Amino acid sequence: MFPSNHDIGQRIRDDIVAGVLRFGERITIDALATRYGVSHMPVREALRELQGEGLVTSEPNRGARVRAVDANFIDNLFEIRTALEVMMVRRAARRATPADVAELEAIEVVLERHIERGEHAAVVAENRRFHQTINRIADNVDALPVVDRHWTLLAALWRHFGYGADRFSGVANDHRHLIAALAAHDEEAAAMLMGAHATKAKLELLSRLGAQAGPAVTNAPSTSPRQRAVRHLRRA
Amino acid sequence: MFPSNHDIGQRIRDDIVAGVLRFGERITIDALATRYGVSHMPVREALRELQGEGLVTSEPNRGARVRAVDANFIDNLFEIRTALEVMMVRRAARRATPADVAELEAIEVVLERHIERGEHAAVVAENRRFHQTINRIADNVDALPVVDRHWTLLAALWRHFGYGADRFSGVANDHRHLIAALAAHDEEAAAMLMGAHATKAKLELLSRLGAQAGPAVTNAPSTSPRQRAVRHLRRA
């Protein structure tokens, strides 16, 4: 049983958030293929996937780079997520059945137990399930993959920046209110709550990014696309 | 410019909207590969791309199908587009420079000339440029690919259902007001206008879908995933 094959995308993502692949670093299909012991094609597909998540940028015929995970990136991602999840929770508020509400409550109970016990990874996983359930209730199958694509990346970022128990208590409170709004079919309330909920997460991540020291990133996307000398500066 | 061979995705998309591949039809990588005279891999990637657009659905180990282009599908797509474009136009309203506004006005002039002359395809192309420019001003590079992915499909749908000169006059009026809101940095107005603009397009498409006779579609996604006998019914 080789774990080696398969899921090259996840391995690259892990290597990026783990710092093995530095932000801004140049990456080539060939190098990654030999590194992971696979052939061209799986790496190519993985890079596309990561490009879809925004983790990798690529200029035609000039190779790809690890995207700088800076405030701008976080901001972009959360604006997308917020716009879509607010739209989704509106639909969910219109459609939620008592059974749906019960399902959310059950998930929330589990989630809060994980919070009490400080089981961070489990909290993140259950939190994802909570939001996925809302999105399933919303019943827009075409939006699901878009939103879902960001979750793996966000999970990696939380893991990287540390979880922080202080944040989780607020999460539970938000969720309880969200469930109430859905149960009451109060679309406006649900939209407002979801917007605030997502914004909190964004601000939280941004503050950690700032606290973690400035240089988590750099590699200004090289607005003048033809110079490379800058790369020599990154060494330390 | 792509040599000729490539861009299997576009060829499949064209075959779908042209009715060569019927809605609901079963499609396999192998069949498409032989049909277009290419090997497995390009078709596989193309199918993924189309899945990303929502044009194709796929169940693991059970093959793919042409997605039913019904009211529900149109609705899903436009909810995504509306949510994202409203978010984008808000950002654009905050950032638009006089030069940006001038660029939009220039595009709009060209667009309206095409409208007067009844050059439908050119109108669609220029309309796309208009919205792309707003999204560029918004400066969320991570949202661009998501929104952009739907444009090729929408263009194909307009082409398929017919353009309709009646619609275009409203478009020009909406655009003029949008430009004014952006120039005034009026974020709320811009958001409201964009929401209405997108909703109009959705309703327009839906009405054409309804007018075009009911059976543009069918193939209920077979909610009980294990039966295939139904397939024999589709023959006529």
Next chain:
DNA sequence: AAGTGGTCTAGACCACCTT
């Protein structure tokens, strides 16, 4: 057990950037 859908390998090949 046979069939079908789908991914991986290994290398050829091509287009564009770099001398």
Next chain:
DNA sequence: AGGTGGTCTAGACCACTTA
């Protein structure tokens, strides 16, 4: 011209489904 990034071919192979 030479180099590098990236796509395509042809077939092996694996996983899951169906008989």
